[in-house]
Amino acid sequence: MKQRDKKQVKRYAGKLLNISLPDLDILDDIKDKELYKTARTHDKSKTSFKAGMNLVEGRVTEIKSNYLYIVEVEGETRRSSMSGRLKQYLYKSQALAAVGDKVSLDISAMPDSRIEHVLPRKNALIRYGEGSFQKEIVLAANIDQVIITSSWRMPIFKPGLIDRYLCIAAIQNIPAIIVINKIDLLEYPEDLEAETAYYKQLGIPLICTSPVDGTGMEELREKLKGMDSVFTGHSGTGKSTLINYLEPGLNLLTAEVSEHNEKGKHTTTQAVLLPWSFGGHLLDTPGIKTISLHADHKVLIPKVFPGFDLYYPHCRFRDCSHTHEAECAVLQALEDDKIPIERYDSYLSIYEGL
Ligand SMILES: Nc1nc2c(ncn2[C@@H]2O[C@H](COP(=O)(O)OP(=O)(O)OP(=O)(O)O)[C@@H](O)[C@H]2O)c(=O)[nH]1
Ligand SMILES: [Mg+2]
Ligand SMILES: [Zn+2]
Structure with a gap:
């Protein structure tokens, strides 16, 4: 609320006698507008309001510094800067874009080009x-x-x-x-x-x-x-x-x-x-x-260890660690010689090492 509006509210606060509620639909309208506004702020990093852009898709092949990215566009590499808007909104990430990221590049001001969007990653x-x-x-x-x-x-x-x-x-x-x-x-x-x-x-x-x-x-x-x-x-x-x-x-x-x-x-x-x-x-x-594992990954090892996907869905407990639990399908497979003892020992050393 602007300063001037605040003052007006104050001045009339005690004088409002005949109050009638506005049409409820109008209230909904106002609410929608507010929702729209928050959504827009949230999405702002994705949207640019610059005019006259000429966007092409490219791929980051190298990062020289926070200010200089090498981007490949149709087999040719370009030196590119990063949009200030992205720097502002993506400040939490280590690097705004990583090598391999697909980006859209504004080439309207050639020879300068600027990264305007970083597209969603399939993996990292x-x-x-x-x-x-x-x-x-x-x-x-x-x-x-x-x-x-x-x-x-x-x-x-x-x-x-x-x-x-x-x-x-x-x-x-x-x-x-x-x-x-x-x-x-x-x-x-x-x-x-x-x-x-x-x-x-x-x-x-x-x-x-x-x-x-x-x-x-x-x-x-x-x-x-x-x-x-x-x-x-x-x-x-x-x-x-x-x-x-x-x-x-x-x-x-x-x-x-x-x-x-x-x-x-x-x-x-x-x-x-x-x-x-x-x-x-x-x-x-x-x-x-x-490249290493994070301690938080410990809970994933019982599911991603090579071959365990065949067994863990049949363990009694969903968070089975396959170490001591009753009705553990992995321990059963070990007993049935479906999993070699060497692989199970290897599992234990990865799991317990985290
Ligand atoms: N006998 C044999 N030696 C090989 C073979 N491939 C590589 N070498 C030798 O193994 C040694 C190490 O090879 P590198 O290619 O430097 O190994 P690297 O994996 O790149 O090592 P880092 O860069 O330290 O990670 C070199 O002396 C190579 O000549 C192979 O197929 N057979
Ligand atoms: Mg090497
Ligand atoms: Zn189990």
């Missing part, structure tokens, strides 16, 4: 900071698949790590492919069979590769074609070697990333989307190796 790859605070950092958005890279030997195959990465991928809603690299170091095929039977039976895509002798490399390329993929996995499993085999020109860009590191920019946790020459993108980020 999130990293959690160390310590009890576990700050959320969005590494990337709208990712098609995560390539869980392990090696058969050097370092030795650790299915427990695969389980952990599969849980993370499930929680973050990103399909996963298991790659077992350095398969040239395999001596006894039956060993591989024993280690992978569980995942194969669950229908999780699994590819054995070796950039040294070329095994599985075309199969991997086929899986990457036209998709936006993230390689994750422990140091030394051969991620860089796989990527360089598939796209020999890319090592240049790896150097570009470390240049940022040296400058100690805030962007070191940010990802870069690099186009494959055969279609799709590779998402590269220094932070990716440390």
Whole structure:
């Protein structure tokens, strides 16, 4: 209420004698207007009232700073700023837009372009900071698949790590492919069979590769074609070697990333989307190796652990932890040898570690 109106209310307050209620429909009208106003304020960040915009859809491929975004539009990259309106309304998010975000870009003032909307995400790859605070950092958005890279030997195959990465991928809603690299170091095929039977039976895509002798490399390329993929996995499993085999020109860009590191920019946790020459993108980020689970995810592990979806709906308790409960379908499956003891132990170590 304006100051002037307040005064008027005061002056007439004691003098109103013949009061008649207005038509109730009018009251409803006023209420609707108020509702409309709140809804509009809430939606304001989504709506722009600038005139003469020329909006095109693009995708954020790199974030240089809070003020400079690289956006790909129909195969070409543009340097873009962020609308002040979005900065004002989306201030809570770590970065206003993450790499991989689809945005609408105003290109009416070419060569300058400005991000006007950040479109809803289908998923996000999130990293959690160390310590009890576990700050959320969005590494990337709208990712098609995560390539869980392990090696058969050097370092030795650790299915427990695969389980952990599969849980993370499930929680973050990103399909996963298991790659077992350095398969040239395999001596006894039956060993591989024993280690992978569980995942194969669950229908999780699994590819054995070796950039040294070329095994599985075309199969991997086929899986990457036209998709936006993230390689994750422990140091030394051969991620860089796989990527360089598939796209020999890319090592240049790896150097570009470390240049940022040296400058100690805030962007070191940010990802870069690099186009494959055969279609799709590779998402590269220094932070990716440390993608981790949040303590809040503990309650999800009993449901997302690989293969448990077949059993947990039949547990007696909806929040069954599959550790001690009566009528637990997972413990029953363990007893019936449907779940190998190694996988169950791996479950316990992930669940109890959180
Ligand atoms: N025998 C064998 N060695 C491989 C294979 N792939 C990679 N290597 C070797 O494994 C070592 C580590 O490979 P990288 O590609 O650097 O591993 P990375 O996963 O990128 O490691 P980080 O960057 O530390 O995470 C290198 O010495 C590679 O030559 C393979 O298929 N067979
Ligand atoms: Mg590497
Ligand atoms: Zn259970």
